[in-house]
Amino acid sequence: MNERELEFAAAAIRDADSVAALTGAGVSTASGIPDFRSEDGLWSEYDPNDFHVRRFRADPEGFWRDRLTLAEDLFGDAVDPNPAHEALAELESAGHLDGLITQNVDGLHQDAGSDDPIEIHGNGRRVVCTGCKRRFEADPVFERVRDGEAPPTCDDCEDLLKPDVVLFGEQLPEHALFRAQSLTESADAFLAVGSSLTVEPAASLPRVAAENGATLVIVNLDRTELSGQAEYDFRTDVTKALPRLVEEVLAE
Known part of the structure; x- marks a missing residue:
């Protein structure tokens, strides 16, 4: 992970008026899910x-x-939250994350301390x-x-x-989707973590944010569908990268 790029990404998050985050399965696999x-x-x-x-x-x-x-x-x-869950909760607690959208249904963001994450696929x-x-x-x-x-x-x-x-054949909950879209459209910085960004409609959220001028930061082990559109694309272990990124955001 390029430390210089990490510093720039952290500065973009720190200086943004509104920051949104989207998490996928890659955030929870480190917890054994x-x-x-x-x-x-x-x-x-x-x-x-x-x-x-x-x-x-x-x-x-x-x-x-x-x-x-x-x-x-x-x-x-x-199962317990891992350092990626905890880093996002810390970012929110410090006032640098305005809302968290998750594709996961495991409830680990709440366990880590995130307040009212938007669960677009429900909660198992x-x-x-x-x-x-x-x-x-x-x-x-x-x-x-x-x-x-x-x-x-x-x-x-x-x-x-x-x-x-949300079972196969069901629509996503309208209220959760509306909240996710509103948060995305107002974001100046958008953090996509642990998601391949292939499953719609979640995959469209960071795309919409980037098209609206938000700084797109992706942290995922592999290349994603939107890596080419991201200003910062960190292909690394989310449990190591997220704590480091949040540490840098809070350093100043």
Whole structure:
């Protein structure tokens, strides 16, 4: 990682009136959470069609049994935030990050201290009632499925519970998408971290920011779809680069 470029990128973030960040799977893999789309990702082991909203509606019992298995593979033992999560929370706490958008559903940004991240794909630690729309912690519901209650239903209205994530075939939550777009359009600097920037509509956010004149800073292990448009493109381990970048932002 070029230290001189790092200093310039940090200065752009430090001097910006509004800074937005987008995170992808590469931020959470260092915490032991597998990704979905890589060659060895979860979709190489599972059929995505099993997690389509059509399957949930037609076969909620089978859907929930498969969802339990997927969740156990996804979260496994207790997982903790890593230095990349913590660096972004520190940047926000210091007043140099106005909003965090994440494609991840693991809740690790909240665990690290980020305040109200915009979860455009939902949160796998919650479930939502398809009837009354109340939200509940997922772990007790998974335990009910383990005990044979499939599909689980709402204790209040008895309608089906659904993972509070965006299933295949569903639209992204409108409010979250609106917040993400508004944050992006107002950003003077945009930090894209741990994302290949291939999955829409998240992939379009840093592009829109750059087209609006924002300084685009990408931190990812590999080249991304927008590397050519980034003013600063750091191809390195996010758990090492993010703390170093934030340290430099806060140095002055």
